[in-house]
Amino acid sequence: MTTSITLDDWRALDAQDPLRSLRDLFTLPDGVIYLDGNSLGALPKAAPARVAEVVAQEWGDGLIRSWNTASWIDLPKRLGDKVARLIGAAPGEVVCTDSTSVNLYKVLFAALSQMKGSGRHIVLSERSNFPTDLYIAESLCREHGFTLKLIDEKELPSALTSEVAVLMLTHVNYRSGAMHNMTAVTAAAHAVGALTVWDLAHSAGAVPVTLNASNADFAIGCGYKYFNGGPGAPSFVWVHPRHASQFEQPLSGWFGHAAPFEFTPHYRPAPGIARYLCGTQPIISLSALECGLDTLLAAEAIEGSERGMAAIRAKSLGLTDAFIALIESRCPAAFTLVTPREHSRRGSQVSLTMREGDGAYAIVQALIARGVIGDYRAGDAQMPDILRFGFTPLYLSYEDVWNAVEQIVQVLESGEWKRPEFNRKHAVT
Amino acid sequence: MTTSITLDDWRALDAQDPLRSLRDLFTLPDGVIYLDGNSLGALPKAAPARVAEVVAQEWGDGLIRSWNTASWIDLPKRLGDKVARLIGAAPGEVVCTDSTSVNLYKVLFAALSQMKGSGRHIVLSERSNFPTDLYIAESLCREHGFTLKLIDEKELPSALTSEVAVLMLTHVNYRSGAMHNMTAVTAAAHAVGALTVWDLAHSAGAVPVTLNASNADFAIGCGYKYFNGGPGAPSFVWVHPRHASQFEQPLSGWFGHAAPFEFTPHYRPAPGIARYLCGTQPIISLSALECGLDTLLAAEAIEGSERGMAAIRAKSLGLTDAFIALIESRCPAAFTLVTPREHSRRGSQVSLTMREGDGAYAIVQALIARGVIGDYRAGDAQMPDILRFGFTPLYLSYEDVWNAVEQIVQVLESGEWKRPEFNRKHAVT
Numbered sequence: 001m002t003t004s005i006t007l008d009d010w011r012a013l014d015a016q017d018p019l020r021s022l023r024d025l026f027t028l029p030d031g032v033i034y035l036d037g038n039s040l041g042a043l044p045k046a047a048p049a050r051v052a053e054v055v056a057q058e059w060g061d062g063l064i065r066s067w068n069t070a071s072w073i074d075l076p077k078r079l080g081d082k083v084a085r086l087i088g089a090a091p092g093e094v095v096c097t098d099s100t101s102v103n104l105y106k107v108l109f110a111a112l113s114q115m116k117g118s119g120r121h122i123v124l125s126e127r128s129n130f131p132t133d134l135y136i137a138e139s140l141c142r143e144h145g146f147t148l149k150l151i152d153e154k155e156l157p158s159a160l161t162s163e164v165a166v167l168m169l170t171h172v173n174y175r176s177g178a179m180h181n182m183t184a185v186t187a188a189a190h191a192v193g194a195l196t197v198w199d200l201a202h203s204a205g206a207v208p209v210t211l212n213a214s215n216a217d218f219a220i221g222c223g224y225k226y227f228n229g230g231p232g233a234p235s236f237v238w239v240h241p242r243h244a245s246q247f248e249q250p251l252s253g254w255f256g257h258a259a260p261f262e263f264t265p266h267y268r269p270a271p272g273i274a275r276y277l278c279g280t281q282p283i284i285s286l287s288a289l290e291c292g293l294d295t296l297l298a299a300e301a302i303e304g305s306e307r308g309m310a311a312i313r314a315k316s317l318g319l320t321d322a323f324i325a326l327i328e329s330r331c332p333a334a335f336t337l338v339t340p341r342e343h344s345r346r347g348s349q350v351s352l353t354m355r356e357g358d359g360a361y362a363i364v365q366a367l368i369a370r371g372v373i374g375d376y377r378a379g380d381a382q383m384p385d386i387l388r389f390g391f392t393p394l395y396l397s398y399e400d401v402w403n404a405v406e407q408i409v410q411v412l413e414s415g416e417w418k419r420p421e422f423n424r425k426h427a428v429t
Numbered sequence: 430m431t432t433s434i435t436l437d438d439w440r441a442l443d444a445q446d447p448l449r450s451l452r453d454l455f456t457l458p459d460g461v462i463y464l465d466g467n468s469l470g471a472l473p474k475a476a477p478a479r480v481a482e483v484v485a486q487e488w489g490d491g492l493i494r495s496w497n498t499a500s501w502i503d504l505p506k507r508l509g510d511k512v513a514r515l516i517g518a519a520p521g522e523v524v525c526t527d528s529t530s531v532n533l534y535k536v537l538f539a540a541l542s543q544m545k546g547s548g549r550h551i552v553l554s555e556r557s558n559f560p561t562d563l564y565i566a567e568s569l570c571r572e573h574g575f576t577l578k579l580i581d582e583k584e585l586p587s588a589l590t591s592e593v594a595v596l597m598l599t600h601v602n603y604r605s606g607a608m609h610n611m612t613a614v615t616a617a618a619h620a621v622g623a624l625t626v627w628d629l630a631h632s633a634g635a636v637p638v639t640l641n642a643s644n645a646d647f648a649i650g651c652g653y654k655y656f657n658g659g660p661g662a663p664s665f666v667w668v669h670p671r672h673a674s675q676f677e678q679p680l681s682g683w684f685g686h687a688a689p690f691e692f693t694p695h696y697r698p699a700p701g702i703a704r705y706l707c708g709t710q711p712i713i714s715l716s717a718l719e720c721g722l723d724t725l726l727a728a729e730a731i732e733g734s735e736r737g738m739a740a741i742r743a744k745s746l747g748l749t750d751a752f753i754a755l756i757e758s759r760c761p762a763a764f765t766l767v768t769p770r771e772h773s774r775r776g777s778q779v780s781l782t783m784r785e786g787d788g789a790y791a792i793v794q795a796l797i798a799r800g801v802i803g804d805y806r807a808g809d810a811q812m813p814d815i816l817r818f819g820f821t822p823l824y825l826s827y828e829d830v831w832n833a834v835e836q837i838v839q840v841l842e843s844g845e846w847k848r849p850e851f852n853r854k855h856a857v858t
Binding site for chain 2: 027028029032034036039040042043047048051052054055056058059060061063064065066067068072073074098099100101102105127129130131132134135136138139140143150224230231232233234235248250251252253254255257260261262263264265266267278279280281282283284285286288368373375377378380426427428429
């Protein structure tokens, strides 16, 4: 790609886009280019009516009967089966429940239980992993006598030793957008006798995930990012069938019991992934999540040589390539690219740092004021602040990319981001 | 009360009921008398519009910005402050989050952490406690080297010894409807040096709860029963201020961090109850819960000598008295009363067992077919099957009680409950 590419060229790509009709599955506000689907996915057009039905008919009219008549009892497994199609898992291997942090606690606890007495004492992760993952690991390591060792990605090969009990990684890094090779990393971990726990928060629904083919051990992920499940949508959890019935996770609530409605005083875990359920789930939010999952599954039915996650991936790379090319041609002095250029190493986002100064937060705010919604992630001594732009192929076009970069150029050239109102921190950044 | 009481007498009580106008805050299906608000509260009339607003405006239009602009970030604390008014707690002492089972795990873990090294090794609870509480306690006891000791209620005085680390009770028993004296039991536990963990699932919103006045230590409770928060609504957690900043609960997710949006790699718990938050919460379900809480808070504004939970309690006792009197006068041979007759020992439900045979399940099904919705809870070797009827003063009248008993009499006299369709078990009972 060169600077000679014009808006018309981008429009031509949109005209050939096999996913273009899926934009109609979403409601997006006028005047907004939404580059934050990696933080909260957009509203599926089907969600308002479905949620209204759950509230008025299932709750209001059906009342308690809806646990049976509206199959609320099956929702975590039914949605889990839909998630399975998107992450390389099989039916019956996934449940949708609880939050990502809570599910990580369950699987990491199960993995550590398996490793107790093995003489291995390290849980290995990246310093740049999403903080909640590190906090949960910190808690479990302290409780179970393991040491959480945090490294930079490049240290991974040398840090994977026979002392490692569990390798806990986020498949696509939330800051950099860098993607691990799940198959190769899992094989390397297994070669030294370690188990793998994968956080798919920034990959499920964004890139093809191959849990079974990669021979992974445990995975959890997010319902409200690329799955478009709504704010705080329940999370999902997958455990390889070779482990699923082997260990008890500690959050042994009644929904994970083999027979919850026998109301027996002693816990007997359900076989398989159902034992990773705990308490009663938020049915309204869970129902909205199903609408989000259906937007991704709609990509399985499109016309074209590639379908489903393969088609989503192809367009995602096209959009991020386009964004990188335009940023580098139109504002080469302003930003440094953080996200890997190689396709095989890139998720569905592009992260930038400022070449000079600390304007990242304010530029993001100025862009939001112009309707270009990305986000900002604070750095620290090891990591600079970043501007983060997520690309959701289901509802973004190449023309959106062009227009977003046009706004970025205008924010930089106008200097408007220096205004005080763009430099006041919000509670949530 | 005698058998000479007529429907007109009941109607007279309804005419004087200071809470009668609150029925208009709910949408209930025609032809239904809903005696299962102890399992899933009815739909607040405000909920459909509020939920639609959260979905279409806050999610759809506001997108990620709504974490700030719609104050999603504050919801767990804002709703917690509303819950606090209903359970004898102060603002800033409660958060709404996660499920009851997950919150029990947090507080019981915190309580056991405090007791480690104390030489005490027993977690004491009732055999008839709600099973998920026992399952969670079983898991934590195994992990932390404590013994879960299950007793019958009458054994409590003798079982409270200096070996007890934690007394974990449900304030109102889910099966029998029997209520503990929270103040006296807490004092007895403290007298032997034990901490108390109270499950308020069947008391919060049903009876006055006096956590601070009773000097309790930890409490959790349910959003979807008497709080009318919708199916699987998030739960709440309270920790006495003397403990709240003293211990780390193990589910140390980012929302419990002192500064979640600094994205630092090490966990630093927030001061106070905020550290009992973990992951991102299901905002749509949480918003529906607020509508439910508002129906209870509306009782604070009624005319009359008693308001709020005191008025709700007075009517609750009136309704359950009326139900017991009518059952005992109209079908004396059919049922035995399980729920305590003494007001001070009764929650807001009435549980019955069959005097003969095992028709409890089928009678409940036949009643549901007639629009009288109660539920059934299976027994075991120690406990008979029960028919359970919950009484929610916000939307039930004395006339409803009369009509419900009339239907019970007809189901018994017709023998229709013996039909095969009423004897097939559903997934959820």
